[in-house]
Amino acid sequence: MGSEALLSVRDLRIAFDGTEVVRGLSFDVRPHEALAIVGESGAGKSLTGRALLGMQPREATASGSIRPDLSAHRGRRIALIPQDALSALSPVHPVGDQLAAAVRSVARVSRKEARSRAVAALDRVGIPDATRRARAYPHEFSGGMRQRAVIAMAAVNEPDILVADEPTTALDKDHRDQVLRILAEQRAAVGAALVLVTHDMDVVREHTDRVLVVYAGRLTEHGPTSEVLARPRAPYTAGLLASLPRHASPGSRLPVLRGTPPAPGTLPPGCAFAPRCPLAADVCHRSEPEPRQADGRLVACHRWTELPHPATDLFQETEERHSR
Amino acid sequence: MSDVLLDVRGLVVRYGKATAVDGVSFTLAAGEVLALNGPSGCGKSSTALAVLQLRRPDRGEVRFEGRRLTGLTERELRRVRPRLQPVFQDPYGSLSPRHRVRDAVAEPLKAQGRWDPSEGPARVAELLDRVGLDPSYGERHPHELSGGQCQRAGIARALASGPRLLVLDEPVSSLDPSIRAGVLNLLADLRDDLGLGYLFICHDRAVVRHFADRVIEMRDGRVTSEWSPRPPDAALR
Numbered sequence: 001m002g003s004e005a006l007l008s009v010r011d012l013r014i015a016f017d018g019t020e021v022v023r024g025l026s027f028d029v030r031p032h033e034a035l036a037i038v039g040e041s042g043a044g045k046s047l048t049g050r051a052l053l054g055m056q057p058r059e060a061t062a063s064g065s066i067r068p069d070l071s072a073h074r075g076r077r078i079a080l081i082p083q084d085a086l087s088a089l090s091p092v093h094p095v096g097d098q099l100a101a102a103v104r105s106v107a108r109v110s111r112k113e114a115r116s117r118a119v120a121a122l123d124r125v126g127i128p129d130a131t132r133r134a135r136a137y138p139h140e141f142s143g144g145m146r147q148r149a150v151i152a153m154a155a156v157n158e159p160d161i162l163v164a165d166e167p168t169t170a171l172d173k174d175h176r177d178q179v180l181r182i183l184a185e186q187r188a189a190v191g192a193a194l195v196l197v198t199h200d201m202d203v204v205r206e207h208t209d210r211v212l213v214v215y216a217g218r219l220t221e222h223g224p225t226s227e228v229l230a231r232p233r234a235p236y237t238a239g240l241l242a243s244l245p246r247h248a249s250p251g252s253r254l255p256v257l258r259g260t261p262p263a264p265g266t267l268p269p270g271c272a273f274a275p276r277c278p279l280a281a282d283v284c285h286r287s288e289p290e291p292r293q294a295d296g297r298l299v300a301c302h303r304w305t306e307l308p309h310p311a312t313d314l315f316q317e318t319e320e321r322h323s324r
Numbered sequence: 325m326s327d328v329l330l331d332v333r334g335l336v337v338r339y340g341k342a343t344a345v346d347g348v349s350f351t352l353a354a355g356e357v358l359a360l361n362g363p364s365g366c367g368k369s370s371t372a373l374a375v376l377q378l379r380r381p382d383r384g385e386v387r388f389e390g391r392r393l394t395g396l397t398e399r400e401l402r403r404v405r406p407r408l409q410p411v412f413q414d415p416y417g418s419l420s421p422r423h424r425v426r427d428a429v430a431e432p433l434k435a436q437g438r439w440d441p442s443e444g445p446a447r448v449a450e451l452l453d454r455v456g457l458d459p460s461y462g463e464r465h466p467h468e469l470s471g472g473q474c475q476r477a478g479i480a481r482a483l484a485s486g487p488r489l490l491v492l493d494e495p496v497s498s499l500d501p502s503i504r505a506g507v508l509n510l511l512a513d514l515r516d517d518l519g520l521g522y523l524f525i526c527h528d529r530a531v532v533r534h535f536a537d538r539v540i541e542m543r544d545g546r547v548t549s550e551w552s553p554r555p556p557d558a559a560l561r
Contacts, residue, residue, distance in 0.1 A: 040500040041471065172363045172527040199501060202530075243505035245534035250553040253512065254505035254534070260470045261502070317509060 006031050006160055006193055007052060007078075011064040014047050014056055014217075019265040022047055023217035024064070026291075029161055034187065034194040036204040036225065039214035040261050048214070049163050049197040053078050070161070076106035079154035081164040081183075085147040089138040095149050096122070096134025099156050106157050121156040122149065124189055125182050144175055151182055158190040165197045180207045201244060205229050213237050216262055216272035218288075223297020231309055233299045235277045238311035247312075255315035271302070278314040279303045327354040328390075329489050329521040330375065335384035337370045337545075344370040345381070346545035352521050354488065359524045359536035367545040368525045372493050375523060376410055377401055388489065406436055406485035413494035415474035419466040425452070425477045426462030432485045451480040456510055472503030476510065483514070493525045508535055 005028035014022040022044040029035055029052070039045040047056060054071025056062050070078040082088050090098060099118035103109065109117070115134075122130040125148040138146055147167070154162055164183060168176040180203065187194050196208055204211050204225060211228050213221040213236065221234040232238040241247065242255040259276040262268060268275050274284040283302050291298040301307075308314065330352040337345035345367040352358045360368040373379040375386055377393050386393045388408055393401065409432075412418040419428045429448045433439045440447075449459035455476040466474055475495060482490055495511070496504045508531070514520055526532050532539055533553040541549045 040502060173529065174363045201501060240501055243502060244530065245505070245508070245528075246530035248534055250534055251512075252534075253509050256506045256509060257502035258506070260472060261500070317506075 004030055007070065008067050009048075009052070009064070010067075012048065012051060012066065013063045014044065014051060015061050016057075016059060016264075021060075021217050021264045022051070025212075025214070025217070025219055026064075027212050027219070027222060029193050029195055030210075031160070032187070032191060032193055033210060034184075034196060034208040036208040036211040037195065037197045037214060038199060038201065038204050038211055040199055042216075042261060042264060043214045044217040045197050045199075045214050046165050049165050049195055050080070052161070052163055052195060053080055055080065073106075075102060075159075076157045077159050078161040078163065079157070079159045081151055081154045081162060081167050083166040083169060085143070085150045086138070088150045088153070089146065091138055094135050094137055095141065099134070099149075099153050102153055102156055117156060118152075121152040124155070124186065125149070125152045127152070144178065147171075147175075147179055148182060151179070151186060155186045155190050155192070159192055161195060162187065162192045163195045163197070166199070167196075168198070168200070168203060176203070183207075201229070201240060202246070213240075216267060217264070218272065219291045219298060219300050220273070221297060221299050221301075222291065227295075228297060231295075232311070233295055233297065233304045233307060234301045235279050235303070235307055235311070235314070236273050238307060238309075239276075239278075239315050242310070242312045242315045253317060255312050256317050257315060258317070271300075277303075279306055328352070329354045329356075329388065330523065331385075331387040332371075332375060333385045333387075335371060335374055335386070336382045337367070337374050337379060338382045343545055345374060347384070348542070348545070348547055349384075350540055350547070350550075352489070352523060354521050355515065355519045356538065357515060357522045357524055357536045359526055359532045359539045360542055361526060361529065361532045361539050362542035362548075363527065366542040368527075368542050369493055370545075371542070372410075372491050372523060372525050376408065376491050378410075402436075406432065407488045409482035409485065409487040409490055411475075411478055411482050411490055411492045411495050413497055415471055415478050415498070416466055418478050419474060419481075421466055423465070424462065425457075425464055425466065425469070428466070428477060429462070429481045429484055432481060436485060438485075447484075448480075451483055452477070454483065454514075455480045456506070470503070471499050472507055475499060475507055479507075479510065479514070483518075487520065489521045489523065491523045491525075494527070495524075496531060497526070497528065504531075511535070 007029040010026045012022055012025045013020055037045045053074050096118045099121055100114040103114040103117050119130045119134050127133050168179050208225045211225045215236050221228055221237045239257040248254050257276055262272055270285040270287055271289055274280040289300045289302045291300040294304055328351050333349050335345050335348040348371055362368050374381040426448050429451055452459045452462055457476050496507050538552050540547050
């Protein structure tokens with residue numbers, strides 16, 4: 001398994017002021033695959049995605065290993081698609097110039113060649129009349145076109161790995177699907193793997209091959225997307241899926257994960273999910289579970305064999321309704 | 325249906341030359357959840373602002389509890405606003421970062437001159453409890469709350485003045501998935517228990533299908549269709 005990996009992450013830990021936010025993540029990125037890193041605000045998923053490029057914040061301390069180290073090949077072998085398309089483009093240079101500069105930063109090619117690669121990359125993401133559009137400034141692009149230009153910029157040097165950090169969070173469903181379709185096309189066109197950082201389970205379901213579910217900086221469940229989503233084995237994954245409105249009948253009460261994710265530095269003893277977990281037993285409050293092979297995936301849960309399927313009933317609200 | 329709470333006719337909102345809302349009409353009954361659904365830029369949020377009279381419409385009429393809001397002065401509107409309250413998408417942005425949660429919840433009552441110093445604090449505690457927050461959260465500042473807790477505080481504030489209609493603009497869109505379901509359940513409870521009407525702006529079809537009684541689809545400022553996610557007998561409940 002390790003030999004076929006493009007990138008191997010082992011025991012990745014990222015801390016701020018001694019407080020660990022990413023707490024020992026291990027996973028591989030395989031050639032051509034789409035891997036989702038899914039979790040909620042503060043789970044450490046964006047930090048993890050950016051660490052793959054060596055882009056952790058300056059004040060953070062990181063340990064563990066990411067092999068090979070691609071941070072020196074950023075833009076060439078690994079590239080980032082950030083959430084905010086506006087911030088990724090300089091407002092004072094034409095879009096085509098920015099892509100051409102990205103080409104020349106990693107490849108010794110003529111200006112003309114860089115230019116033609118830039119136009120080709122814009123064309124590949126479906127920007128009409130790319131030759132002319134390449135001369136336009138970002139503010140002359142619509143929001144959707146800017147997002148595409150950012151994807152084109154990341155893909156222009158045909159990297160092995162594209163890391164997309166919540167690329168669709170701010171978009172409505174039509175635009176979301178369009179961006180994800182373009183990402184998939186780019187992946188196919190340049191033969192890249194995609195690491196997709198997201199909190200959207202529908203995006204995970206429709207657009208990824210494997211999924212890494214992260215809770216409080218730790219692996220909760222990791223395996224093939226279709227299998228994990230069809231039959232989650234970790235209670236956190238099961239709760240997340242059960243609470244999606246698409247699985248409930250109209251007007252019914254939604255299953256709920258009670259409580260909120262812990263803030264970094266205020267972790268409970270034992271399993272970080274235990275205070276919210278309907279299956280939690282004594283052992284869960286005492287010791288943090290390690291990821292183990294289970295049913296063709298990795299699961300970090302002491303009680304995974306106790307999880308019923310479907311788990312919907314476990315997450316029905318038990319607290320008294322607030323009625324008068 | 326009985327008891328029309330909101331009656332919107334031929335609403336038009338323009339920004340310069342651009343027409344954001346182009347002749348939208350609908351009614352909403354007490355206890356009903358009416359969703360406005362559509363992609364970014366379809367005019368659903370502009371419709372919400374015009375219903376709230378936070379953006380005066382260029383044409384058309386908004387009637388609330390039978391009263392024409394579109395002709396009222398700001399001063400006259402002030403007497404209506406307690407019964408017509410907004411809840412916005414960004415829970416942090418809609419509460420002042422400098423004020424404690426209890427002050428934010430009390431603010432509408434104070435602004436309306438209905439604050440009673442002897443009973444007010446208990447009323448605030450009751451409202452927080454109503455939205456599933458321990459009253460001790462009243463002492464905190466918004467940044468000390470999670471997104472879901474913050475949105476609950478925003479709902480408590482909207483309830484403070486005793487509204488009949490809430491205009492909810494993407495109220496769960498910025499919430500984490502594990503938090504979203506709890507807030508939707510809370511809104512369903514409040515609707516059932518208090519008989520509130522909701523004008524529910526949302527771009528997420530799965531949420532709309534789950535939560536709304538009726539859905540108005542919008543595109544390019546116009547209503548394109550109307551549908552109900554529920555079978556007719558379930559709608560009676």
